[in-house]
Amino acid sequence: MKALYFDKFGDSEVLKYGEQPEPVLTADEVLVKTSFIGLNFADIYRRRGEYTIAQRAPYINGYEGAGFIVESKDKWLIGKRVLFVDVPFANASFVAVPKAHLIILPDDISLELAASIGLQGLTADFLAHDLAKDQQGAKVFISGVTGGVGQILSQMLRADGMSVYGSASKEKVATAIKLGVKEVFPSREFSWVEQQSQQFDTVYDGIGSTLNQSIKLLKNRGKVVLFGMAGGQPPQIDFVNLFSQSKNILTGDLWHFLTSYEERNSRAQRLFNYFLEEKITITPPTIFHLSDGKAAHDYLEKGKNVGKILLVP
Ligand SMILES: NC(=O)c1ccc[n+]([C@@H]2O[C@H](COP(=O)([O-])OP(=O)(O)OC[C@H]3O[C@@H](n4cnc5c(N)ncnc54)[C@H](OP(=O)(O)O)[C@@H]3O)[C@@H](O)[C@H]2O)c1
Numbered sequence: 538m539k540a541l542y543f544d545k546f547g548d549s550e551v552l553k554y555g556e557q558p559e560p561v562l563t564a565d566e567v568l569v570k571t572s573f574i575g576l577n578f579a580d581i582y583r584r585r586g587e588y589t590i591a592q593r594a595p596y597i598n599g600y601e602g603a604g605f606i607v608e609s610k611d612k613w614l615i616g617k618r619v620l621f622v623d624v625p626f627a628n629a630s631f632v633a634v635p636k637a638h639l640i641i642l643p644d645d646i647s648l649e650l651a652a653s654i655g656l657q658g659l660t661a662d663f664l665a666h667d668l669a670k671d672q673q674g675a676k677v678f679i680s681g682v683t684g685g686v687g688q689i690l691s692q693m694l695r696a697d698g699m700s701v702y703g704s705a706s707k708e709k710v711a712t713a714i715k716l717g718v719k720e721v722f723p724s725r726e727f728s729w730v731e732q733q734s735q736q737f738d739t740v741y742d743g744i745g746s747t748l749n750q751s752i753k754l755l756k757n758r759g760k761v762v763l764f765g766m767a768g769g770q771p772p773q774i775d776f777v778n779l780f781s782q783s784k785n786i787l788t789g790d791l792w793h794f795l796t797s798y799e800e801r802n803s804r805a806q807r808l809f810n811y812f813l814e815e816k817i818t819i820t821p822p823t824i825f826h827l828s829d830g831k832a833a834h835d836y837l838e839k840g841k842n843v844g845k846i847l848l849v850p
Contacts, residue, residue, distance in 0.1 A: 540629035541830035542595040546586030548832040551730075554827065557597065560633035567639065568608035569619060569632045573652035573676065574848040575601035576825075577685075578767050580628075584834065591625035599627030599848075603642070603652040618642045620757030620805070622653040622796055625819045628827065630850035637798040640805045645813055653822045653845040654689060656791065658763065658808045660746055661690035663794040664741060665697065666807075668762050672770070675738040678754055679748055681767060683709040683808050685845045688819050689811075689848055690741060691716045696816040712820060712843050730754065740796060744768035752784055760785040767840075820844040 540557040562568055580598045582588035590596060603620045620640040620830055626632060664686075667734050677694055680689050682703025691701045695717050697791050704724035705713045706753060713721040722729045730750045740751040745766025752774075763771065763786055773785070795801050811817040822845040825833035833846050 538630045538838045539827060540597050540626075541599075541827050541848070542597045542628070544595045546584065547748045549584070549831045549838070550644055551584065552834065553595075554830060556597075557629060558824060559631050561669045562633050564606065564610065565637070566633045566684065567606045567611075567614055568633050569602065569604045569618045569621065570607045571602040571604040571627065571630055571632055572648045573603050573822075573824075574599055574627050575622075575652050575656055576837055576838065576846040576848055577601060577656055581834060581838050582766075586602060593626065597626040597628050600624055601652065601656045602627045603648040603655065604632075606639075607631075612761065614639075616645055618648060619650075620655045622656040622790055622801075628829075628830065628848065637799065638769045639798070640801050642778060643806075643809055643813070649822065649847070652847055654686075654808065654812070656803075656815075657685035657845065658689045659795065659804055660686050660791050661693050662804055662808050663789060663791055664762050664764055665690060667794060668789050669741070669760065670738045671697075671699060671739055676698070676700045676736065676774060677702070678716075678737045678740045678751075679703040679753065680740070680742045681705065681720065681724055682716065683820075683843050684743065684767070686743055686764070686843075687741075688712075688716060688815055688844055689808075691718055692817040693811055696811060706840065709843055714802065745771040748772055748774065748786075752779065752786075755782075755784045758785075760787055763788045776844050822847045824849055 542552040570841050583590040601622045606614045606617045621634050622640050623640050624634050665774045683705045703718045704722045710721045734753045737754045741762045742751040743765035746769040748771040773837050824847045827848045827850045
C-alpha cells in the first residue's frame with residue numbers, strides 16, 4: 538500500500554512517500570480503505586518527536602480518516618462508510634481499525650465532511666459540553682477562532698446560546714465574522730488584551746503560548762480551557778495570582794473522552810446533529826495528495842490554513 542512515513546523525528550524534510558506493507562488484522566480489527574485522511578496539529582508534534590506516537594519502523598503518522606470497510610470477520614460491516622479519529626498509522630491507503638474505534642456514518646454525512654470535522658468536531662464537543670459547561674448567555678473567547686476546532690466550536694457555542702468573541706490573523710478576520718464572532722482581535726499581537734481584561738467567563742486557548750493573556754481576559758471565577766499548543770509551549774503559571782482572583786484552568790485530551798464504541802458513536806451523533814440541523818457549516822477543506830505530505834505539513838505548521846487539511850491517498 539502507499540503511505541507517508543518517516544524514519545527519524547525532525548522537520549517536514551523527514552517525510553517520505555512510498556510502498557509499505559498492508560496491515561495484518563487481529564480478530565477485533567477491520568480493514569478500512571481510506572478516502573480522506575485528516576491532518577492535525579498533533580501530527581506535527583509527533584513528527585517533531587514532541588508527542589506520543591505509536592511505535593513502528595518506519596513511523597507512519599496520523600490518527601484520523603474516513604473511508605470504506607473492505608475486510609472484516611463480521612460480513613455485515615463490509616462496505617460501511619466509517620470515520621475513525623483515534624487509530625494509529627492513518628497516513629496510508631489501508632488502516633487496521635479496532636471495531637470499538639469505528640464511527641459508522643449516517644447517510645447524510647459525506648466521507649469528506651466526516652474527515653473534515655471528526656477529530657476537531659469531537660474536540661469542540663467535549664471542550665464545550667464536558668469541560669466548560671457554560672450556561673446560556675455566557676461570554677466566551679476562542680483563540681485562533683478560524684482554525685479547525687475554532688470554526689466548529691464557535692458555531693456550536695453560538696447555537697448553545699453563548700456570546701462568542703475570538704482572535705484571528707488579519708487575513709482570516711472576514712472568515713471569523715462570517716462565523717458570527719461578535720468581535721475579532723489580532724491573534725499575533727496583544728496590545729488589545731489589557732483593554733479586554735476581566736471580560737470573559739471562558740477563554741478557549743489552543744495556542745498554548747498565549748496562556749497568560751488568556752488568564753488576563755477572564756472575569757473573576759472564570760476559566761481558561763487549555764487544549765493545545767499550536768503557538769508553542771504554555772508558560773509557567775503563577776498559581777497564587779490565579780487563586781487570588783478565583784481564576785481557573787481546565788485541560789483535557791479528547792482520547793480520555795472516547796473510551797468505548799458507545800461513547801464514540803453517541804458523541805459523534807451529537808456532533809453530526811449540529812451539521813444535519815444546519816447549525817454549523819465549515820469552510821471547504823484544503824486537500825493535498827498523500828504524496829504531497831511535506832507541503833501539507835508546511836502549510837499547517839505556518840498557520841496558512843483556514844480550517845481542515847485533508848490528505849487523499
Ligand atoms: N485537547 C485535544 O484533545 C485536542 C484535540 C484536537 C486538537 N487540539 C489542539 O487544538 C489546537 C487547534 O487545533 P486545530 O486543528 O484547530 O488547528 P488549526 O486549524 O491549525 O488552528 C489553529 C489556529 O491557531 C492559530 N495560531 C495562533 N498562533 C499560531 C502559531 N504560532 N502557529 C500556528 N497557529 C497559530 C491560527 O490562527 P491564526 O492564524 O488566525 O492566528 C490557527 O488557525 C491545536 O493546538 C491542537 O493541538 C487538541
